Amino acid sequence: MTMRAIAITKPGGPEVLALVERPTPEPSRGEVRVRVRATAINRADLLQRMGAYPAPADSPPDIPGLEIAGEVEALGPGVERLVIGDRVFGLVGGGGYAEQIVTHERALAKIPEGLSFEQAAAVPEAFITAHDAMVTQGGLAGGETLLVHAVGSGVGTAAVQLGRALGCFVIGTARTADKLERAKALGLGAGVLADGARFADGVRAHDPAGASVVLELVGGAYLDEDLRCTRPLGKIVLVGLLAGARHELDLALILRKRLRVMGTVLRARPLEEKITAMRIFEAQVVPMLARGLVAPVIDVVMPLDQAAQAHARMASNAGFGKIVLSV
Numbered sequence: 001m002t003m004r005a006i007a008i009t010k011p012g013g014p015e016v017l018a019l020v021e022r023p024t025p026e027p028s029r030g031e032v033r034v035r036v037r038a039t040a041i042n043r044a045d046l047l048q049r050m051g052a053y054p055a056p057a058d059s060p061p062d063i064p065g066l067e068i069a070g071e072v073e074a075l076g077p078g079v080e081r082l083v084i085g086d087r088v089f090g091l092v093g094g095g096g097y098a099e100q101i102v103t104h105e106r107a108l109a110k111i112p113e114g115l116s117f118e119q120a121a122a123v124p125e126a127f128i129t130a131h132d133a134m135v136t137q138g139g140l141a142g143g144e145t146l147l148v149h150a151v152g153s154g155v156g157t158a159a160v161q162l163g164r165a166l167g168c169f170v171i172g173t174a175r176t177a178d179k180l181e182r183a184k185a186l187g188l189g190a191g192v193l194a195d196g197a198r199f200a201d202g203v204r205a206h207d208p209a210g211a212s213v214v215l216e217l218v219g220g221a222y223l224d225e226d227l228r229c230t231r232p233l234g235k236i237v238l239v240g241l242l243a244g245a246r247h248e249l250d251l252a253l254i255l256r257k258r259l260r261v262m263g264t265v266l267r268a269r270p271l272e273e274k275i276t277a278m279r280i281f282e283a284q285v286v287p288m289l290a291r292g293l294v295a296p297v298i299d300v301v302m303p304l305d306q307a308a309q310a311h312a313r314m315a316s317n318a319g320f321g322k323i324v325l326s327v
């Protein structure tokens with residue numbers, strides 16, 4: 001038996017993505033095989049395609065895709081939580097751009113009723129990354145001021161809604177005024193246009209004390225500005241490096257304000273840690289999705305065989321929310 005998948009044929013631009021046939025994978029102990037109905041694009045997929053971010057050892061080396069939604073179609077030995085036909089979504093180490101995938105049953109959660117597969121595929125990376133960084137690691141609590149950068153990004157659109165649902169005042173940045181405006185409908189309390197990576201004064205105009213927690217999706221020069229608009233004992237959680245991995249910082253601000261600056265990634269975590277993040281997501285975020293308190297924001301849905309166009313759209317920075325591939 002074979003399945004259709006999108007493979008990276010060699011390092012390069014979107015044109016190196018090609019539709020291929022691969023053997024249907026078989027689930028091992030504790031694993032299930034999912035008939036993938038939708039997946040979504042992530043920046044890591046673009047880096048992997050360019051040869052800059054190899055897949056972890058237990059994932060297909062040349063099939064990108066870090067999140068899936070679909071139906072359980074086969075069970076490995078010892079599977080206890082899921083049955084054939086369950087609608088599930090979750091994070092995978094790679095291999096999501098394919099009709100079928102095997103993954104550990106505990107790395108998946110059941111899709112709440114009312115969410116389509118395409119909506120569900122837009123959830124895991126955005127919502128687990130944002131919730132894990134802001135709440136589990138950043139200790140964000142109701143009533144605090146949250147600063148979210150790149151509010152029109154997949155992760156940013158999830159973070160704004162989660163912050164609002166938790167009862168926080170959410171300040172956001174974007175380089176595009178239109179994205180700030182659209183984010184207001186998601187619960188953004190105040191938008192600051194990040195002009196030339198300058199935003200600290202704008203943030204303090206909305207909360208003179210500064211943010212308690214910063215979701216840092218951009219990196220580079222943004223981090224130095226973060227130090228200027230984070231309040232004493234605040235936390236800056238570094239999640240993305242869109243503006244680069246190096247910049248000079250005023251370390252005295254970290255000392256004086258007794259700040260905590262932390263970094264995080266999901267993909268490189270061992271299975272046990274991914275399962276823990278999944279269980280926290282299932283307990284704290286899935287009920288919010290089920291009640292409609294938060295919802296995935298979809299920029300566009302494209303068929304699997306247009307993965308190259310989907311990569312080009314993400315690289316253009318034109319989108320608002322997640323780019324989904326229907327499979």
Ligand SMILES: NC(=O)c1ccc[n+]([C@@H]2O[C@H](COP(=O)([O-])OP(=O)(O)OC[C@H]3O[C@@H](n4cnc5c(N)ncnc54)[C@H](OP(=O)(O)O)[C@@H]3O)[C@@H](O)[C@H]2O)c1
Pocket residue numbers: 041042043044125126129150151152153154155156173174175176179217218238239240241242243244264265266267314317318319321322
């Ligand atoms: N650590 C993890 O586990 C993890 C997981 C998921 C994602 N991430 C990271 O989180 C970040 C967001 O990911 P995503 O998939 O949500 O992104 P996305 O949907 O592709 O959106 C990114 C947005 O960021 C803005 N942007 C791009 N380059 C920028 C720059 N140089 N300076 C300032 N803004 C810039 C653009 O909007 P405007 O310019 O219009 O504002 C763009 O639309 C990425 O860095 C990604 O790698 C990390």
